[in-house]
Amino acid sequence: MFTGTDLVQFFQENAALAVFLTVAVGFWIGKFRYKSFSLGTVTSVLLVGVLVGQMKIEIPEPAKTLFFLMFLFAVGYAVGPQFFRGLRKDGLPQVAFAVVVCLLCLGSVWLCALVMGYDAAQAAGLMAGSQTMSAVLGVATDTIREMPNLKNLDLSTMPVVYAVTYIYGTAGSAWLLGTLGPRLLGGVNKVKAAARELESRMGEDVSAQPGFNPAVRAIVFRAFSADNEWFAPGRTVREFEENMRKQGKRIFVERLRQQGKIRDVTPKMMLYRGDEIVVSGRREFVIEEEDWIGAEIVDEELVNFNVEKLSVVVGRKEASGMCIRELLKSDFMHGVMIRSITRTGVKIPVFGGGRLDTGDRIELIGLRQDVDRAAARLGFGDPATEKSSMTLAGLGIVLGGLIFGWILVTRIGSIPLSLTVSGGVLIAGLVCGWLRAKRPNLGGIPEPAVWFMNNVGLNVFIAIVGISTGPTFIRGFQEVGWSLFIVGAVATSLPLISGIFIGKYLFKFNDALTLGCCSGARTTTAALGAVEETLESTVPAMGYTITYAIGNTLLIIWGVVIVLLVG
Numbered sequence: 384m385f386t387g388t389d390l391v392q393f394f395q396e397n398a399a400l401a402v403f404l405t406v407a408v409g410f411w412i413g414k415f416r417y418k419s420f421s422l423g424t425v426t427s428v429l430l431v432g433v434l435v436g437q438m439k440i441e442i443p444e445p446a447k448t449l450f451f452l453m454f455l456f457a458v459g460y461a462v463g464p465q466f467f468r469g470l471r472k473d474g475l476p477q478v479a480f481a482v483v484v485c486l487l488c489l490g491s492v493w494l495c496a497l498v499m500g501y502d503a504a505q506a507a508g509l510m511a512g513s514q515t516m517s518a519v520l521g522v523a524t525d526t527i528r529e530m531p532n533l534k535n536l537d538l539s540t541m542p543v544v545y546a547v548t549y550i551y552g553t554a555g556s557a558w559l560l561g562t563l564g565p566r567l568l569g570g571v572n573k574v575k576a577a578a579r580e581l582e583s584r585m586g587e588d589v590s591a592q593p594g595f596n597p598a599v600r601a602i603v604f605r606a607f608s609a610d611n612e613w614f615a616p617g618r619t620v621r622e623f624e625e626n627m628r629k630q631g632k633r634i635f636v637e638r639l640r641q642q643g644k645i646r647d648v649t650p651k652m653m654l655y656r657g658d659e660i661v662v663s664g665r666r667e668f669v670i671e672e673e674d675w676i677g678a679e680i681v682d683e684e685l686v687n688f689n690v691e692k693l694s695v696v697v698g699r700k701e702a703s704g705m706c707i708r709e710l711l712k713s714d715f716m717h718g719v720m721i722r723s724i725t726r727t728g729v730k731i732p733v734f735g736g737g738r739l740d741t742g743d744r745i746e747l748i749g750l751r752q753d754v755d756r757a758a759a760r761l762g763f764g765d766p767a768t769e770k771s772s773m774t775l776a777g778l779g780i781v782l783g784g785l786i787f788g789w790i791l792v793t794r795i796g797s798i799p800l801s802l803t804v805s806g807g808v809l810i811a812g813l814v815c816g817w818l819r820a821k822r823p824n825l826g827g828i829p830e831p832a833v834w835f836m837n838n839v840g841l842n843v844f845i846a847i848v849g850i851s852t853g854p855t856f857i858r859g860f861q862e863v864g865w866s867l868f869i870v871g872a873v874a875t876s877l878p879l880i881s882g883i884f885i886g887k888y889l890f891k892f893n894d895a896l897t898l899g900c901c902s903g904a905r906t907t908t909a910a911l912g913a914v915e916e917t918l919e920s921t922v923p924a925m926g927y928t929i930t931y932a933i934g935n936t937l938l939i940i941w942g943v944v945i946v947l948l949v950g
Contacts, residue, residue, distance in 0.1 A: 391438045398442045398850075405432045405846040406839070425517050426549050428842045429542060429849045436853015447847040451521040452808050454840030455939070456780050457833050458518070459812020462932035464742020464820040465727045466813050468703075469929040477900060477926060480882075480890050481933035484904035487878035488514050489941045493948050495874045501544075503527055503950035504536055505863060508544025510945045513874035514938055515552040515907055517841055520545060520848060522805040522942030529803065533950045539855035540863055542848050547860075548871025553909055555872060559879045560898050561913025567883050568894045571917060578895035578920040582734065604637060604663045606685050610677030614656040621650040624717075627664075633711065634664035635718045637750060640685050650717075661686055663720070663749070691751040692722070697743040698762030698820045708735035715760045718753035722746040727928040729911075732921040740928075742820040763823040772826025775815055776836075783811025802943060809939055879905065892926065899923030903930030906938060 394401045409428030415421065422430070459466075469478040492513060496506035507523030510516065520541060527533045565574040620636045627634040638661040639646050639654070646652070654660065659680060697703060710716060724733050725744045731737075739745075745761065747754045758764040787807025802810065819827045828836070852859070879901055886897035895918055902911040903926060914923045 394435075394438055395440050398440050399446075401435050401438070401440050401850060402442065402446075402843060402846050405435050405850060406842050409842065409846065421554075422550070423553055424838070424842060425845055426546060426553075428845045429546050432846045432849020433542075433546075433853045433856045436850040436856070439854055440850050442847050442850060447521075447844055447851075450840045450843040450847075451518075451805065452780055452784070452840075453836045454844060455518060455521075455805055455808045456776060456783075456812040456815075457828075457836035457840060458935060458939070459809045459814075460776075460779075460816040460819070460828060461812075461833055461837065462727055462935050463813040463816020463818075465740065465928050465932035466936060467817045468740050468742065469933060474929050476890055476892075477929040478933055480886060480892070480900050481904040481930040482937065483885060484878055484882040484901065484930075485934055485937040485941070487881050488874075488905070488938065489944060491874045491877040492941075492945060495870050496945075496949050499866070499870055501863075501949065502536060502540075503533055503946045504538050504541040505544050506945050506949040507942060508541040509548055509871060509874055510938075510941055511541075512545040512548030513552045513871045514878075514905065514941075515549060515556065516938040516942075517545070517549075517845060518805075518809075518939045519942035519945075521844060522803060522939055523946050525803040525805050526943045526946040527950065529801075530946070530950055533946070536950075537855075537859075539852045540859040542852050543856055543859040544863055544867060544871075547863075547867045548874070551868065551872045552875050553907065555875050556879060556902075556905060556907045556910045557913040559876060560883075560901055560907075560910040561917050564879075564883050564898050564901070564914065565894075565917060567880070568887060568897065574894045574898070575918050575920070577893050578918050578922040581893045581895060581922050581925075582732075582920070584736070604661055604686060604690065606659060606661050606680050606682050608677040608680050609654055609656055609658045609660055611675060612656065613675075614654055614658070617653045617655050619650065620648050620652050620654060623654060624650075632664065633720075634662050635749075637661045637663050637718070638685060638688060640682070645685060659685060661688075663718070689751065690748060691754045692746065692748050693754050693758060693764045693766060695745045695747055695758045696762045696765045696820055696823070697739050697741055697745065698823070699760065702739055702761045703741040705739045706735070707733055707737045707739070710739070713760075715757050719747050719749040719757045722748055727931055729908075729924055729927060729931075730921075731924050731928065737925075742816070762820070765823070765827065768829055771828045771832045775819070775826050776828060779811040779815040780808050783807040783809070783814075802940065806940055806943060809936065813936065893922075895920060895922045896926040899926030900930045903927035903932075904934040906931055906934045 406428060409431040410424055412431065413422060413424030413427040468474055489510075492506065492510045496509060501509065503523070504527065507519055507527075511519035511523070523541070524538060527536055527538065565571040568574050624635055636648050636654070639648050639652065640659040641655070659682060660676070662676070723746045724731055726740060726742070744765070747757055755764065784804035784807045787802040787810060788804035792801040818825055882901045882904065883897060886892045886900055887894065892900060898914045899911060899922070902908070902914060902923065911923060911927050915921055
């Protein structure tokens with residue numbers, strides 16, 4: 384008969400299963416939410432790991448490093464295009480703002496650490512938790528191990544500080560930016576008005592115009608009988624589509640049955656009264672045309688043709704910076720609908736005055752030849768695939784760690800100074816992500832694979848941290864004390880509140896954009912969601928992407944800097 388002792392021994396002998404147990408239970412707990420509060424996946428995994436760690440399970444060090452490096456590379460790969468895009472002239476104000484906010488984050492943590500007398504491990508934990516940047520745990524650990532005077536430092540308090548301060552770091556940031564932020568800027572109604580003003584200045588919301596396909600505005604392909612007298616003298620396909628365009632509707636003729644024969648169409652092909660035509664467009668516009676074109680017909684043979692849905696990565700120089708309004712008027716977009724535009728993993732509001740960026744992912748819908756033509760002019764098609772370029776990922780990780788962790792190392796006395804292997808892998812990810820948007824022949828990593836490397840890589844790393852420090856977690860909490868939660872709240876709040884006023888008065892951003900920029904610089908997606916919900920607008924997302932790319936990079940690197948400052 385099995386006993387509790389037998390179970391403990393089993394997990395001690397099979398440490399990998401303990402890690403999977405921790406990740407599974409942590410992900411499950413992380414889904415639970417009370418009103419707007421949730422522990423989140425990462426904190427849940429850490430706390431479960433602490434409980435599992437009471438069984439005193441030893442996990443080999445390379446396992447933790449392997450998953451951590453995989454996570455860092457994925458982070459850099461995902462934000463690489465936007466990171467380098469921000470360095471262009473029109474993106475520099477948001478880059479500068481993100482740098483200022485990140486410096487404030489570093490300064491607030493350093494100040495709190497000095498006041499409280501924290502050591503380097505505790506300061507790193509405070510940086511990771513209060514700024515919700517879990518990767519700091521790994522980067523700081525690598526740095527501490529490279530410093531001769533810190534090799535014997537007790538690291539068990541680092542995850543303790545992280546766990547306690549992460550809760551307010553997440554929930555507090557969402558409250559500060561989503562609830563307090565609009566009040567600091569003059570009130571919710573004033574900031575809502577600022578969002579509407581920016582929308583007006585950017586032009587019409589083309590996501591509400593033909594050619595865009597949010598979920599509530601499905602693109603359809605429907606067949607009609609051309610009964611209207613307008614067709615009697617004979618009209619070309621181009622005349623029909625231009626007539627639609629004058630009415631503000633992007634409707635295209637996709638197929639035709641003429642004299643009993645089904646034919647593919649060309650712009651010069653003639654349409655006559657009585658012909659049966661298939662048109663494509665947004666659902667409500669196509670339905671509206673039934674009274675004008677003629678009666679809708681059911682013809683399975685006529686509408687039985689393949690339509691391509693393709694994800695396209697913007698990479699061509701002439702496409703980057705193109706105005707959305709001009710894009711829709713381009714000849715190469717004829718017959719092509721845009722379903723969505725995603726930037727750095729965030730669906731952005733699409734205005735006529737908005738512009739494309741390198742690395743944007745656009746989902747196109749239309750006939751294969753039309754979609755392929757548009758894809759070639761915008762960048763390259765990136766169809767769903769199960770394959771990842773492990774050559775790109777593997778060499779990127781190796782070269783990044785080699786260059787920044789070994790070759791580019793300087794010394795002050797006996798102390799080696801470098802970005803460490805971890806920082807090098809992050810930089811390598813940035814470069815590889817940017818190169819992928821420019822040169823598709825390098826191969827790529829599908830979004831699901833990036834998600835796996837990012838989320839599983841981070842949470843396995845955190846699980847191992849929790850399991851390894853579990854036996855000393857309670858003792859570590861006793862050392863840092865209950866005041867830790869308040870210290871974390873201060874370290875979280877100071878940069879965000881300062882950032883709100885800096886964005887408004889120094890950078891003179893639109894108020895709604897300021898809140899989005901603050902969310903991005905602090906890499907807190909939860910806060911962005913809270914802001915958008917309060918303002919009932921997606922405008923703040925326009926300030927999120929570039930600042931997120933910069934913040935995600937600098938806050939991780941601060942894991943090195945905070946150790947050097949305190950240690």
